[in-house]
Amino acid sequence: MADTTLPPPPHETFDTILVLDFGSQYTHLITRRLRELNIYSEMLPCTQKLAELPFKPTGIILSGGPYSVYEDGAPHVDPAVFELGVPILGICYGLQEIAWHHGKNVLAGEKREYGHAALKIARDGSDHTGALFKDLPDDMEVWMSHGDKLSKLPDEFVTIATTANAPFAGIAHSAKKYYGIQFHPEVTHTPQGTALIKNFASSICGAKQNWTMDKFVDQEIERIRALVGPKGQVIGAVSGGVDSTVAAKLMQEAIGDRFHAVLVDNGLLRLDEAKIVKETLGKQLGVNLTVIDASERFLAKLKGVVDDPERKRKIIGNLFIEIFQEKARELADAAKGSAKEGEIEWLLQGTLYPDVIESISFKGPSATIKTHHNVGGLLEGMHLKLIEPLRELFKDEVRELGTTLGIPDELVWRHPFPGPGLGIRVLGEVTPEQLRILRHADSIFIEEIRKAGLYRKISQALVGLLPVRAVGVMGDKRVHDQVVALRAVVTTDFMTATAFEFEPSFLRTVSSRIVNEVDGVCRVFQDITSKPPGTIEFE
Numbered sequence: 428m429a430d431t432t433l434p435p436p437p438h439e440t441f442d443t444i445l446v447l448d449f450g451s452q453y454t455h456l457i458t459r460r461l462r463e464l465n466i467y468s469e470m471l472p473c474t475q476k477l478a479e480l481p482f483k484p485t486g487i488i489l490s491g492g493p494y495s496v497y498e499d500g501a502p503h504v505d506p507a508v509f510e511l512g513v514p515i516l517g518i519c520y521g522l523q524e525i526a527w528h529h530g531k532n533v534l535a536g537e538k539r540e541y542g543h544a545a546l547k548i549a550r551d552g553s554d555h556t557g558a559l560f561k562d563l564p565d566d567m568e569v570w571m572s573h574g575d576k577l578s579k580l581p582d583e584f585v586t587i588a589t590t591a592n593a594p595f596a597g598i599a600h601s602a603k604k605y606y607g608i609q610f611h612p613e614v615t616h617t618p619q620g621t622a623l624i625k626n627f628a629s630s631i632c633g634a635k636q637n638w639t640m641d642k643f644v645d646q647e648i649e650r651i652r653a654l655v656g657p658k659g660q661v662i663g664a665v666s667g668g669v670d671s672t673v674a675a676k677l678m679q680e681a682i683g684d685r686f687h688a689v690l691v692d693n694g695l696l697r698l699d700e701a702k703i704v705k706e707t708l709g710k711q712l713g714v715n716l717t718v719i720d721a722s723e724r725f726l727a728k729l730k731g732v733v734d735d736p737e738r739k740r741k742i743i744g745n746l747f748i749e750i751f752q753e754k755a756r757e758l759a760d761a762a763k764g765s766a767k768e769g770e771i772e773w774l775l776q777g778t779l780y781p782d783v784i785e786s787i788s789f790k791g792p793s794a795t796i797k798t799h800h801n802v803g804g805l806l807e808g809m810h811l812k813l814i815e816p817l818r819e820l821f822k823d824e825v826r827e828l829g830t831t832l833g834i835p836d837e838l839v840w841r842h843p844f845p846g847p848g849l850g851i852r853v854l855g856e857v858t859p860e861q862l863r864i865l866r867h868a869d870s871i872f873i874e875e876i877r878k879a880g881l882y883r884k885i886s887q888a889l890v891g892l893l894p895v896r897a898v899g900v901m902g903d904k905r906v907h908d909q910v911v912a913l914r915a916v917v918t919t920d921f922m923t924a925t926a927f928e929f930e931p932s933f934l935r936t937v938s939s940r941i942v943n944e945v946d947g948v949c950r951v952f953q954d955i956t957s958k959p960p961g962t963i964e965f966e
């Protein structure tokens with residue numbers, strides 16, 4: 428039985444800034460900026476009832492959003508937010524929400540404003556209203572994205588900043604710690620944005636800047652121990668990717684050999700991947716990894732699935748869980764009569780905060796672009812309970828955690844590789860022949876990237892196999908063969924990305940090697956689409 432006295436979650440140990448999401452594309456960036464300042468922050472939908480909140484935040488930030496506060500059906504924050512007695516910062520829609528709450532002073536502007544704007548700070552000499560812009564220059568470049576505006580200053584507020592188009596670009600309550608800004612401090616296009624967020628969270632709210640990885644490790648290990656209890660066993664879905672490697676290492680520190688790491692070879696892995704991962708995890712981390720070869724089962728289920736990538740994802744996600752449940756039963760049977768006897772109740776996954784944000788976001792399921800196999804692709808009625816120690820962290824925090832845990836750079840800085848693997852890079856039907864072609868082309872691309880010293884400069888590189896044929900001439904003979912697309916992107920959070928710019932000579936080398944060495948390919952293209960509007964993977 429698990430211990431019922433769990434160590435507290437981070438929002439009880441650390442001062443926490445609560446970010447309420449009204450559906451802006453940038454809300455997660457507010458949380459990130461705070462975490463970069465070593466201030467713990469959590470994001471929840473704007474519909475969160477304060478009475479149901481399990482902790483008292485140190486301060487609240489209301490995000491931007493696509494709605495207009497005066498529309499019927501527009502989202503509004505629980506009015507109890509204004510009774511809580513903690514500082515509030517409204518950003519864009521959030522500013523308009525504060526104004527709406529204080530007298531319905533918002534309407535559609537004559538001119539919409541997207542992009543850069545020059546902000547002038549209006550200081551009235553008061554420390555209280557000036558606190559948000561403390562130590563910032565009087566003229567600042569900021570980034571705007573709005574169509575609505577305040578019709579007048581709400582009662583008891585003062586103007587603390589203006590732009591040519593927005594006379595109320597910044598407002599502050601003259602007595603309470605309420606601040607509103609029309610621009611977005613969370614995007615890098617507002618160069619002083621992080622300093623402003625720090626002024627709010629640290630100086631105004633008084634949040635301590637003590638959210639560090641060392642503390643997180645100790646606390647998380649304690650939490651895992653209490654959660655699984657003194658005898659509980661955990662089966663871990665481990666892919667060799669950064670997230671599950673870090674999660675596995677944490678698990679091993681917490682419960683030792685009661686943790687069983689399992690890699691499922693779904694037939695969609697890269698060249699020799701299962702073998703390499705087993706060796707590296709064993710040698711470098713002492714994690715004993717069991718590889719289950721389920722490639723035939725996966726390929727059989729994917730046969731004939733031609734034009735719906737979401738079906739591919741669901742099939743793969745469900746089969747993953749089926750296999751883990753089978754393995755859990757097998758391990759429990761094998762342990763009968765030993766000290767480790769008992770059902771295996773827990774499945775470890777390397778789920779990250781962006782996956783969680785996507786599924787709790789106020790935007791809801793209608794904004795789902797693709798179902799990540801480990802979140803939306805889970806099997807209904809699964810009997811294993813999930814344990815996800817990284818679900819509060821962003822990718823760069825996971826890397827920092829990995830380094831803190833002593834995981835070698837080579838593993839910590841691996842490019843991400845999706846659970847559905849090459850299955851979502853073969854466009855169209857996934858067959859052993861298509862996988863052979865893609866695996867080979869991929870290994871050449873990655874090998875050349877490493878040789879050129881570019882691996883760490885690129886966030887993720889991949890090859891897609893397109894479902895078309897083109898004509899070529901090889902050895903004086905006409906061929907009618909397939910086409911691959913190279914894709915390499917630069918990103919920090921994988922939510923937006925731009926194409927990496929290669930030297931032409933590098934691309935010539937890769938193209939020539941692929942066409943010469945990979946049977947069945949006669950053309951190489953490069954995908955230079957950014958995200959958005961593209962996505963990183965092809966499907």
Ligand SMILES: Nc1ncnc2c1ncn2[C@@H]1O[C@H](COP(=O)(O)OP(=O)(O)OP(=O)(O)O)[C@@H](O)[C@H]1O
Pocket residue numbers: 663664665666667668669670671672689690691692693775776777778801841842843844845846847
């Ligand atoms: N082949 C696999 N075998 C076992 N578990 C897997 C496999 N592929 C993915 N998973 C599970 O799904 C989770 C999500 O996959 P994801 O690719 O996002 O993370 P990762 O592989 O750990 O890291 P990275 O994002 O760097 O590739 C993993 O953390 C792991 O728990």
Ligand SMILES: O=c1[nH]c(=O)c2[nH+]cn([C@@H]3O[C@H](COP(=O)(O)O)[C@@H](O)[C@H]3O)c2[nH]1
Pocket residue numbers: 740797798799800801843844845846847887921958961962963964965966
């Ligand atoms: O484990 C995963 N299961 C999935 O189903 C999945 N889909 C995308 N990805 C990875 O997520 C990041 C963003 O990818 P997209 O721009 O294609 O959505 C990129 O790093 C992708 O490789 C996945 N990872």
Ligand SMILES: NC(=O)CC[C@H](N)C(=O)O
Pocket residue numbers: 451490491492493494495518519520521572573574575576
């Ligand atoms: N980015 C935003 O939050 C926009 C808020 C509101 N929809 C406006 O257009 O002004």
Ligand SMILES: [Mg+2]
Pocket residue numbers: 666668669843844845846
């Ligand atoms: Mg992966």
